[in-house]
Amino acid sequence: MSASTDTKATDATAPATTEAKAPQASAIVSALASTERPQRPGPLSTSLTFGWRALLKIKHVPEQLFDVTAFPIIMTLMFTVLFGGALAGSTDQYVQFFLPGIMVQSLIMITMYTGHTLRTDIEKGVFDRFRSLPIWRPSALVGMLLGDTVRFTIAAIVTSVVGLFLGWRPGGGFLGVTQGVLLILVFAFSLGWIWTFLSLLLRSANSIMGVAMLIITPLTFGSNIFVDPATMPGWLQVWVGVNPVSHLVTAVRELMGGMPLGSSLALTLLWSAGLVAVFGTLTMWKYRDPR
Amino acid sequence: MSDLAIETHGLVKVFGKERAVDGVDLAIERGGIHGFLGPNGAGKTTCIRMLATLLRPDAGTATVLGHDVVHAADEVRSLVSLTGQFASVDGDLTGRENLRLIGKLFGYSGPQALKRADELLGAFGLEGAADRQVKKYSGGMRRRIDIAASIVVTPELLFLDEPTTGLDPRSRNEVWDIIRAMVGTGTTVMLTTQYLDEADQLADRISVIDRGTIIAEGTSSELKASVGSGSLHVRVMHRADRAAAKAILEKELGVEISEPVDPQALTAAIEKSGPVTRALTALEAANIDLAQFSLGQPTLDEVFLALTGHPAEDSTDEEAAA
Numbered sequence: 290m291s292a293s294t295d296t297k298a299t300d301a302t303a304p305a306t307t308e309a310k311a312p313q314a315s316a317i318v319s320a321l322a323s324t325e326r327p328q329r330p331g332p333l334s335t336s337l338t339f340g341w342r343a344l345l346k347i348k349h350v351p352e353q354l355f356d357v358t359a360f361p362i363i364m365t366l367m368f369t370v371l372f373g374g375a376l377a378g379s380t381d382q383y384v385q386f387f388l389p390g391i392m393v394q395s396l397i398m399i400t401m402y403t404g405h406t407l408r409t410d411i412e413k414g415v416f417d418r419f420r421s422l423p424i425w426r427p428s429a430l431v432g433m434l435l436g437d438t439v440r441f442t443i444a445a446i447v448t449s450v451v452g453l454f455l456g457w458r459p460g461g462g463f464l465g466v467t468q469g470v471l472l473i474l475v476f477a478f479s480l481g482w483i484w485t486f487l488s489l490l491l492r493s494a495n496s497i498m499g500v501a502m503l504i505i506t507p508l509t510f511g512s513n514i515f516v517d518p519a520t521m522p523g524w525l526q527v528w529v530g531v532n533p534v535s536h537l538v539t540a541v542r543e544l545m546g547g548m549p550l551g552s553s554l555a556l557t558l559l560w561s562a563g564l565v566a567v568f569g570t571l572t573m574w575k576y577r578d579p580r
Numbered sequence: 581m582s583d584l585a586i587e588t589h590g591l592v593k594v595f596g597k598e599r600a601v602d603g604v605d606l607a608i609e610r611g612g613i614h615g616f617l618g619p620n621g622a623g624k625t626t627c628i629r630m631l632a633t634l635l636r637p638d639a640g641t642a643t644v645l646g647h648d649v650v651h652a653a654d655e656v657r658s659l660v661s662l663t664g665q666f667a668s669v670d671g672d673l674t675g676r677e678n679l680r681l682i683g684k685l686f687g688y689s690g691p692q693a694l695k696r697a698d699e700l701l702g703a704f705g706l707e708g709a710a711d712r713q714v715k716k717y718s719g720g721m722r723r724r725i726d727i728a729a730s731i732v733v734t735p736e737l738l739f740l741d742e743p744t745t746g747l748d749p750r751s752r753n754e755v756w757d758i759i760r761a762m763v764g765t766g767t768t769v770m771l772t773t774q775y776l777d778e779a780d781q782l783a784d785r786i787s788v789i790d791r792g793t794i795i796a797e798g799t800s801s802e803l804k805a806s807v808g809s810g811s812l813h814v815r816v817m818h819r820a821d822r823a824a825a826k827a828i829l830e831k832e833l834g835v836e837i838s839e840p841v842d843p844q845a846l847t848a849a850i851e852k853s854g855p856v857t858r859a860l861t862a863l864e865a866a867n868i869d870l871a872q873f874s875l876g877q878p879t880l881d882e883v884f885l886a887l888t889g890h891p892a893e894d895s896t897d898e899e900a901a902a
Contacts, residue, residue, distance in 0.1 A: 312724060312754055314761035316703035321734050321765040327687035329658075338684045346672045349713055414666035418729065421632050422685055423658035578636045 332425035336432045339419075343436020356402060357444040361395040365451045368515070376516060381456045388452040388459075389541040390514035393473055393534065395448055396441050397509055400477050401501040403437050404484030408494040411579060420576070427573055434481045438474050445470045461547035469544040472557060476537050479561035482568035489575040508534045533560035585610045585737050585768040586631060590640035593626050600626040602792030603640065608770065608785075610645075613763055615783030615800075616772040619884070623792040624772040625665055628739050631770075632662040645736055661735035663726045665742045671715030675706055675725045678714060682732045700728040704758070720751025727758055737768045744778060756781060776800075776883055788887060795887050804878055806886055811878045812848045812856055817869035819843045825868050832859035844871065849878065849886075 330338075347353060368391060373380030377387075407430070410416050419429040449457075449466060459466050483504070487497050511528050518529040529535050533556070540553035586608040593601040601623040608614045618624050629635040631644055633653040641648065647655040662668065669678045676697050683693030701710045704724045709717060714725055723743060730738055740759065744752040759782055762769060773779050779786045780800040788796040788803065796803060812833075816825050826837045826846055833855050837848045850856060856875055863870065878886075 310705035310708065312705045312758050313703050314757055316699075317731075317758060317761045318765055320699055320703045321731055321762060321767060323734065326733060327692070330685070330687040334687075335685055338681065341684075342670065342673070342681055345677055346670075349672050349674075410670075413671065414664050414668045415670045417629075417634055417662060417664045417666075418668035418682070419685075420634055421657055421660070421662045422682075423654055424685055 329423065332428055332431075335424045335428035336435060339429050339432020340435035341432075343433055344439065347436075347439070353402075354440065354443065357399055357440045358447050360399065361392070361444045361448040362451055364395050364398075365391050365448055365455070369455055372515070384452060384455045384457045385546075386542075387515070388448070388455075388457045389469060389545050390512075390538045392445055392448045392452075392470075393476075393538050393541060394509045394514050395444055396473050396477050397480065397505060397534065399441060399444055400437070400480050401484060401498060401505065403434065403481045404488040404497040404501060405494045407433065407485055408488040408491070408497055411488070412494075416579075426576065427569070430482075430485050430572065430576070434478050434485075437481065438478060441474055441477050442470070445473065459545045459547070461545045465545050465547050469541040472541055472544065472554070473537065476533075476557060476561050479564040482565055482572055486568045486572040486575060489572060489579040508532060513538050533557065536560065583610060584608060584643075584646075585614075586642070586644055586770065588631075588640060588642040591627065591630060591637050591642055592639035593623075593630060593635060594638050595626075599792050601630070601637075604789070604792070604794055606787060606794065608768075608787075610768050611766065612784040613759065613769040613771055613782050615779035615786035616770060616789060617774070617776065617779045617786050618772075618789035619774055622789045624789055625741055627789070628662070628741050628770070628772055632660055632739050633657055634662070659735060660737045660739065661730035662739045663723075663730045663741060663743060665745065669714050669722070669726050669729050672713060674711050674713055675717070675721075676701060676710040678725060678729055679732060682729050686733045696732060700732065704728045705754075718751070719747055720754060723747060723751065723755055724758070727755070731762070731767075734765070735767060737770065738762070740769060740771045742772055742774065745774070752778075776803075776877070780804075780877070788883070790884065790888050803883060806883075810850050810853070811876060811882055812850050812859075813872070813874045813876070814846045814863075814870060815842070815844050815872040816846070817844075817871045821868045822846065824866065825863060828862050828866055828868070829859050832862050847882075849882065850875075 365388070369380050369384050369387060373383035373387070377383035416429070420426075449470075461469070484497065484501060487500055488494075491497050491500065507528075511525065512532050512534040513529055514534070518526050518535075521529065536553040536556040537560075539551065540557050542548070543550050543553065584607055586606055588604055588606045591601055591604040591606075592599065604623070604627055616624050616628070626635065630637050631642055631649060633649050633656050636650060643649070644656045645659050647659070649656050670681070673681065676694075679697035679700055680690075680693045683696045684690070688696060698707075698710075701707050704727070706721060706724060706728070709721060714722060717725065727740070727743070743759070744755050747755065756778075759769060759771065771779070771782060783800065785797065785799055786803055787794050796806070812829075814825065814829070816822050822839070822844060826839070829837050829846060829848060833848055833850060835848050835850060837846050839845070840847055853875060860870075860873065
């Protein structure tokens, strides 16, 4: 067995049929004869295996990293340069306030692709295989969301680098920024369960994106990402006050800015746990019998 | 524990207004290949998906290898494998990665999963394509990797949902060889197909399903006996001759001759081939030119016509949606 076979060697565009040999009946029989059954793996192991699958997909289809690199750059540059002067006097000052917020916004927008990807997987039939395996049921979805956190991390790094170029100087230093990113990742993972549920509920990838956009717009724009809510009308302030994204942004600002922590961190974690509890349950209920 | 591989009572699945599976009773013994024959939309796939725990029945009960598919779904999953009508492997990954993934999900360590993947790639003649993405495979290779993925851990019961639909004849023969090779090893195979020919070649017993219900069950010779042992197809050169040709065939063969939609064609169910030679001679003597004639097994259409009184048309696109 050549365990170290180079995986890139034949990944070219050679015609498909030429090198396939006929199947060997005797070898199939001997392969079937090994009735050895490995020990059933635990939930963590199968989830990580599905995470490995997500990484393999990134390796084979690197285009899917386009959204996590280009999108944060465009969002950060556009809003900082466009509004910075008007909102805070200078882009330099605005980016100090704005960068944690735009990082949250970019990552939340990118989570939508989770639902899109899952729906595409279901339509291709590969989930039939996963669902017929004797494994901890949520592991295919957990693994997928874990794989997505890799993409989210890339988006967070890209946003930070763009921010540093624009003059962002976080008071919390590297440690504070890392903690802030981790908190966003926890929230993004939890939010992902809304999209997994939608992708089992709705029948087309496009309708998932449409509904997701309807949910994300009030969550991100109706928050404290762009401006201090003090200037907003009262009813909008009420919404901003209950919006979990506002709590997340406040907590991330506190962590990254090295400021004293308020109640936002705990509220964000509570919201995350609630999202997983509600939409994780709904997802797994729908996962038994998706259409 | 029951010694039946599959046992169902009044299995029902409703999609919207349509009863895709409408009270299916099955009792399938362990071992060998069981054919599940029916046209598109008959409910084959829906039935298989319920048995493989991918869909929940709306009514009725089903046990697979002694375990209830709803209440003991996990036990069922650990004993069965499914090769779906649409490739149930990941097209973005390579063949080897797909098999390693399944191996690891079954609990093999990294090196064990790789070893098993290479063993199966060799057995299925796919070493040369091991590191190519599955979406670049030909239809036949895709089917093979799909079946290979189903036996990473040897299942006690393997569902093969239309394993040869859309394959060229050579690839189809290869898949048949694979299925035959598996029979000797004790794995029970449940094979759905729309081709009588395929069920005939492979299956020990066949259940015929139509519009969500089982309409016949038996060995392939039993089923064929119900529609005559063979069928004659004749196509006259000039459509004006059809009536005359029909009269001659009726006289020589002594059976009813049916007139298909094609205005030049005639078909008949026959018992023996002897009278056919005489009938053809008689046609020649009457100066009726033939464009084509053939003698063969009854087609699925004829079996269906005989069993149900309606042709095996595509009734709905339910299977594609399910």
